[in-house]
Amino acid sequence: MAILTLTIDDQPVSGTETETLLEVARQHGIEIPTLCHLDGLTDVGACRLCLVEIEGASRLQPACTTRLQEGMVVRTNTERLQRYRRTIVEMLASEGNHHCAVCVSNNHCELQDLAYTVGLQYVRVPYLYPAKTLDATHKDFVIDRDRCILCSRCVRVCHEVEGAHTWDIAGRGIGCEIISDLKQPWGQSTTCTSCGKCVLVCPTGALFEKGATVAEMEKRTEFLRYIVNARQRREWNPDLLHEE
Amino acid sequence: MTVEELHELADRERERQAGVRHRVLYCSAAGCVSCGSHATRDAFKAAFTRRGLTESEVVGTGCMGLCGQGPLVKIHDDGVLYERVDAGLAHRIVDEHLVEGRPVAEHQLDAASPFFASQVKIVLENCGRIDATRIEEYIAVGGYEALARAVAELKPQEVVEEVRKSGLRGRGGAGYPTGLKWDIARKAPAEQKYVICNADEGDPGAFMDRSVLEGDPHRVLEGMAIAGYAIGASQGYIYVRAEYPLAIERLKLAIRQAERHGVLGSRIFESGFHFRIDLRIGAGAFVCGEETALIRSIQGRRGRPQPRPPYPSERGLFGAPTVINNVETLANIAPILRHGSAWFAALGTPRSPGTKVFALAGKIRRTGLIEVPMGIPLRRIIFEIGGGTPEGTEFKAAQTGGPSGGCIPAEHLDLPVDYEALATVGSIMGSGGLIVMDSTSNMVDVARFFMEFSRDESCGKCAPCRVGTVHMHDLLRKIARGRATADDVALLEELCETVKETSLCGLGQSAPNPVLSTLRFFRAEYDALLGPVEVFTPSNPLARGRGPGGS
Helix, strand or coil, X not given: CCEEEEEECCEEEEEECCCEHHXXXXXXXXXXXXXXXXXXXXXXXXXXXXXXXXXXXCCCEECCCCECCCCCEEECCCHHHHHHHHHHHHHHHHHCCCCHHHCCCCCCCHHHHHHHHHCCCXXXXXXXXXXXXXXXXXXXXXXXXXXXXXXCHXXXXXXXXXXXXXXXXXCCHHHCEEEECCCECHHHCCCXXXXXXXXXXXXCCCEEECCCCCCCCCCCCCHHHHHHXXXXXXXXXXXXXXXX | CCHHHHHHHHHHHHHHHHHCCCEEEEECCHHHHHCCHHHHHHHHHHHHHHHCCCCCEEEEECXXXXXXXXXXXXXXXXXXXXXXXXXHHHHHHHHHHHHCCXXXXXXXXXXXXXXXXXXXXXXXXXXXXXXXXXXXXXXXXXXXXXXXXXXHXXXXXXXXXXXXXXXXXXXXXXXXXXXXXXXXXXXCCCCCCEEEEEECCXXXXXXXXXXXXHHCHHHHHHHHHHHHHHHCCCEEEEEEECCCHXXXXXXXXHHHHHXXXXXXECCHHHCCCCEEEEEEEECCCHHHHCHHHHHHHHCCCCCCCCCCCCCCCCCXXXXXXXXXXXXXXXXXXXXXXXXXXXXXXXXXXXXXECEXXXXXXXXXXXXXXXXXXXXXXXXXXXXXXXXXXXXXXXXXXXXXXXXXXXXXXXXXXXXXXXXXXXXXXXXXXXXXXXXXXXXXXCHHHHHHHHHHHHHHHCCCCCHHHHHHHHHHHHHHHHHHCCCXXXXXXXXXXXXXXXXXXXXXXXXHHHCCHHHHHHHHHCHHHXXXXXXXXXXXXXXXXXXXXXXXXXX
C-alpha cells in the first residue's frame, strides 16, 4: 500500500490511503474535536465538529470521513473553524435540557468537555427546552432523552457491534429522537440483549446505569476497539480456546 | 421490435391520425384537470355525437403551458388554442368552429403572443401535443428513434461523448455536466450499475418535472434507457413522490407499454442490451431529493444524506456505480441524440447550453409552465412571457431555486438566466421554480416562509441544520413581529454563515440563501422592523462615568 505524505497544521505527516485525516492527525498528536466519531464504529460525519480546511477544496470536509490524498494541505484549527465549532456546540447546548450540576455524567461528559475546549461560556440563542421523555423501564439502564445529542453512537454500536439493532432514530429535524424497537418502552424490547454497550459509548448522561447518581456515571469506550479488532482478525476462533 | 417495425408503427399511427376528421386536444395535466378539463372532454364527446361527427376524437395531452387560464383546448386541425373552456364553450366550439368554420374569438389565444413566441421547446416539445397514455403517439413523433440509433449504431463510449459534447448540465439545480457524470460511471469497473431518475420534485411552487412525467413519460424512459446503454446498466429506478398520483399512473402505464413493444426489457431492438425500469414511490420527505438520501431511501433505509465523496457515480445504489439524473436532464437526452450535440450546444449560452423549463408562479399575470433558452434575461421571462405583475402593483423580486435559492431584485432584471449569473447574485438556478413577488410582498416574511420549510424538512442528522434552522426561523419570526434589535440580525447573519458552511448536505448548506439574499437586497425592510438596542444606563451619575453604559 502506498504511503502518502501531506501537511496538517504545517506539520508534515504520512499515512496510507485507507486512513482518514482524523486518524492520521491523532497519530501525530494533532487534536481535532469530535462527538459522533468513536474509534471502532462507522463514521457518519454528522456532528460537523471535525470539519477542517483543505487547500483547493471548495467546502470544509469532515476529518472523520475524508481519506488521505497525496500532497493535501490541511488546517484544523483556524479562527474560522474555532468559531464554527463554538456555534455548533452552542446549538447542541440550546437543543436539549442539559443541566450539568444535577447530571449523572457531570465531569465525565464529552459535551461538557467540548464546551470547555471550544470556549463556550454563554449561549446566545434562547434555550429550546423541548419536552423530552425518560424511559427507565429497562431493568439495568435508563435513557433520558433530555440529554441526548443525537450522535447516533448507540444506534451504530447496537447495529454494528452487538448486531441487535434495538436502537434507531424516529422523526425528523428537531423532532428526531432515539427509540427502542418500534418505539416501545426499552424494558419491553424483544431485541435488546442488555449488553450495555450503548450505555458505555454514550458521550453524555443520556444513557446511564441505574443506581448512578450525580456525577457517578463514568463511561468507557476502549473496549470497542478490542472487540472490533479481535473480530476482524478472527482471534475468537473457538479452537484457540481449547488449545489452552 | 426492430427498427423497421418502429418506423412501421410510426407510419401507421400518422396515417390513423390523418384519417381522423376533427382532433380536439385537451390538457389532462393536473392543473387543468383540477379546473374541470374532464367535464370539457365529456362535453366535446357529447357535442360530436350530437352533431354526428363520429370519426372525430378528443385526446387528453400533457401540460399546454398557460396553467392559470385552464382548462386549455387545442384544435389539432388548424392549431387554434382556447382558454377557459367549460362544457358550454365546448359545444359552441364544435358548432361554430368545427362545423361552421368560425373560431370563437373571445376565448381564442394568440399563438403569436410573446407567451408562446418567446419560448423554445425541447423538453416540452410533446407536452400538449400527444396523448401521454399511448406509446404509438410518442413513436409517431419520432419517439424511441434515438434509443434505436444508439443501440444499433453507437458504442456506449460514443453516446457518452455525444452527451459530453452537447454541454448538457444537470437540470436538478447544481448544473453538474451530465456527460462527465456518465463518463465516471461508465469507466467504473463493476458488474452491476444503475440509472436513477430523480423525480422527487419538492420546491414550493415547482411543477416542471411533474408536467413532463404527466405529459410525456416515454421521453424520460427513453433517456434512462440511453443512459443505461451508455454506462452499462441493466436496471433503472424512477424515484417519484407519492404526491404525484397522476404522474405515477402514467409512468406505470408507459413502462408496461414500452415493455410490451420491446423498447424496454430484454434484447432491446434485437441487441444484447437489456434494461428494466421500476418505480419507487417517495413518502414526501424533501431531503430525499438529495441524491445520497434518495439512494438510501430506494434501499429501504432512512432517507438521510451521506458525506460525499464517494459520489454515486463511483459508489451509489447498493454500492454500485450509479448515474442519478433529474427528470428534465433525462428528457433532453433523446433530442440530443436525434439532432446531434452541435445542435444542442448552439442553443442557450456557451457555458449553459440548451433550454430551461420554469414554473412561473406568484404575483404574475400569466402563471404556467414555460421553456426558454438559457441566457434569456430575467426581464423577458417576467414581463414578456409572464405579462408582468398584476394591475396596480410593481415588480419587487423574483425567487428562483425555492428554499435553496435567493430573491433577485429589480436592479438585476437584465441578468441572463444561467447557472453562473444567478450564483453571482446569491441565488441558484434550482430545479426551475420561479416565484414573482410584487410591492405587496414582505421580504422578511418570504425569508421566514422558506426557513420554516427548511426547518420542517431538515432530516435531523447534522447538528447545524437540525438546530440552526430552528433558531434562524425563530429569529426571523421575532424580526417580523417587530420585537428584534440589530443584535438579533447580527446573530442571524452569523448563524446563516455557520449553517451554510458546516451542514452536511445541500439542504442545510443552502437553507440560509433566502435570508442572505433578502438581507443583501432588502435590508431596509429588516431595519424598518427593528427596535432600539437596549443598553442599561445606571441612574447614579457616579456609576455612569465608568461602566460600558457611560459615555
